[in-house]
Amino acid sequence: APNPAVRRAASADVGPNTQEQRENARRYAKSRPPPSSGTRRDAIRDSERGPPLLHRIPNVLLVGAQKAGTTAVANFLVDAGVCNAAVERNDPVFLAKEVQFFNDAKRYAMGLPFYSVRFSHCPEGSLIMDATPNYLTKVRRIRAAYDEAG
Numbered sequence: 001a002p003n004p005a006v007r008r009a010a011s012a013d014v015g016p017n018t019q020e021q022r023e024n025a026r027r028y029a030k031s032r033p034p035p036s037s038g039t040r041r042d043a044i045r046d047s048e049r050g051p052p053l054l055h056r057i058p059n060v061l062l063v064g065a066q067k068a069g070t071t072a073v074a075n076f077l078v079d080a081g082v083c084n085a086a087v088e089r090n091d092p093v094f095l096a097k098e099v100q101f102f103n104d105a106k107r108y109a110m111g112l113p114f115y116s117v118r119f120s121h122c123p124e125g126s127l128i129m130d131a132t133p134n135y136l137t138k139v140r141r142i143r144a145a146y147d148e149a150g
Helices: 004-031 040-049 070-079 105-109 111-117 133-137 139-149
Strands: 128-130
Touching: 070 128, 105 111, 111 139, 133 139
Parallel strands: none
Antiparallel strands: none
């Protein structure tokens, strides 16, 4: 049988992280609008009807190392009124904070209309944030996308 002290230590290590993740998910769930259909066709149609892409993609990118406090900074910014992404149907809740666009080849291949629809609920002129820490290695993709957006 496992040592009870080891079992307690293991559960103590897992418990706070799980609770913290649940609290973060609840926080982001409250700050998001309802999901859209999330299809590429809807994203393109919305981007053609709406304001230019540059006004519908994040003007705040929170990057850094994973497990280095980016969630705490993102929570502070959301509480201060910075607009974050809406999650789409069947997406995990963490995508409200970490859109995973520039570092995911499939999502990146869908283009800026796909990315911008995640932020279509954000008022024009507002601070819009994508807090995906591991964008740090995707600077060229980010630069190319923002150049394309105008």
